[in-house]
Amino acid sequence: MTSQEIMNQFSLKGKTALVTGGCYGIGFAIATALHAAGARVVFCATSEGSVEKALKAYAAEEMTDVKGYVCDVTDEASVQKLIAQIETEVAPLDILVNNAGIIKRIPMCEMAVEDFRRVVDVDLTAPFIVAKAVLPGMIQRGHGKIINVCSVLSQLGRETVAAYAAAKGGLKLLTQNICCEFGGQNIQCNGIGPGYIATQQTAPLREPQADGSRHPFDQFIIGRTPAGRWGVTEDLMGPAIFLASDASNFVNGHVLYADGGVVAYLGKQP
Numbered sequence: 001m002t003s004q005e006i007m008n009q010f011s012l013k014g015k016t017a018l019v020t021g022g023c024y025g026i027g028f029a030i031a032t033a034l035h036a037a038g039a040r041v042v043f044c045a046t047s048e049g050s051v052e053k054a055l056k057a058y059a060a061e062e063m064t065d066v067k068g069y070v071c072d073v074t075d076e077a078s079v080q081k082l083i084a085q086i087e088t089e090v091a092p093l094d095i096l097v098n099n100a101g102i103i104k105r106i107p108m109c110e111m112a113v114e115d116f117r118r119v120v121d122v123d124l125t126a127p128f129i130v131a132k133a134v135l136p137g138m139i140q141r142g143h144g145k146i147i148n149v150c151s152v153l154s155q156l157g158r159e160t161v162a163a164y165a166a167a168k169g170g171l172k173l174l175t176q177n178i179c180c181e182f183g184g185q186n187i188q189c190n191g192i193g194p195g196y197i198a199t200q201q202t203a204p205l206r207e208p209q210a211d212g213s214r215h216p217f218d219q220f221i222i223g224r225t226p227a228g229r230w231g232v233t234e235d236l237m238g239p240a241i242f243l244a245s246d247a248s249n250f251v252n253g254h255v256l257y258a259d260g261g262v263v264a265y266l267g268k269q270p
């Protein structure tokens with residue numbers, strides 16, 4: 001292969017990508033990265049307000065061709081309608097990023113089963129619903145990339161996040177299973193496992209204390225991360241481009257941790 005051919009493997013020119021929950025945070029960064037690599041990008045969020053705000057944010061970054069749709073990804077009928085609409089109005093989907101997610105930090109014995117079910121619904125059942133909606137088209141066209149946004153909590157636990165860890169652990173295995181079931185049809189399904197990333201979702205864990213000192217969880221994460229810092233959403237851009245592109249055509253069923261080393265680390269010795 002020539003140098004040009006090797007670098008072209010990372011290009012997403014001519015591809016169309018859907019990023020669920022791509023209105024801010026990690027989803028916005030991943031959508032921006034895929035766009036920069038040449039993809040046509042669409043996203044969905046839960047309300048008209050979220051979509052409009054995000055479209056302004058994309059336009060401010062000179063991405064005026066990004067399209068946004070309202071869709072609750074836990075609602076199968078709405079998702080089926082969304083995929084049909086995107087494939088008619090924009091183009092058939094080559095790339096799906098299952099990014100939309102929520103967390104509820106509640107000690108397990110105090111957690112209502114409704115809260116547990118809602119987290120599993122958004123973080124695990126919804127990726128199944130959206131993948132199920134895009135897969136027939138991908139199979140028909142003979143290629144497809146599905147990226148599931150997992151977590152270091154896909155393989156680690158901690159207090160108060162039973163539902164989230166169960167859902168993200170399940171998402172890791174859903175990722176492997178999609179690989180097993182559709183790998184023979186040239187579909188690659190991989191996960192990105194972010195570490196602790198500074199976004200709205202983790203803001204309560206980083207709030208300074210009343211006396212101006214760092215939040216104890218903030219200090220805990222810095223000590224637990226070999227890189228010695230929180231991640232930023234830009235840390236997920238390279239992994240997303242790689243997993244969406246032809247450069248990863250023989251990578252399947254894998255979770256790529258972009259976590260500053262958290263899952264490799266036992267913690268600082270005393």
Ligand code: NAP
Binds near residue numbers: 020022100149193201
């Ligand atoms: P965030 O800032 O809270 O953003 C979550 C996004 O998901 C929003 O765009 C939200 O849109 C969307 N969303 C939530 N429920 C939805 C639903 N039912 N249907 C459609 N969209 C929905 O979160 P983030 O930190 O960027 O996290 C993004 C993903 O990365 C999540 O899956 C999260 O679990 C995962 N993750 C985060 C971290 C971290 O440290 N931040 C680490 C590992 C993994 P609306 O505003 O319209 O509701």
Ligand code: GCO
Binds near residue numbers: 152153164193202
């Ligand atoms: C927590 C964090 C995590 C992160 C992330 C870690 O409460 O432990 O919020 O859930 O969001 O998923 O990778």
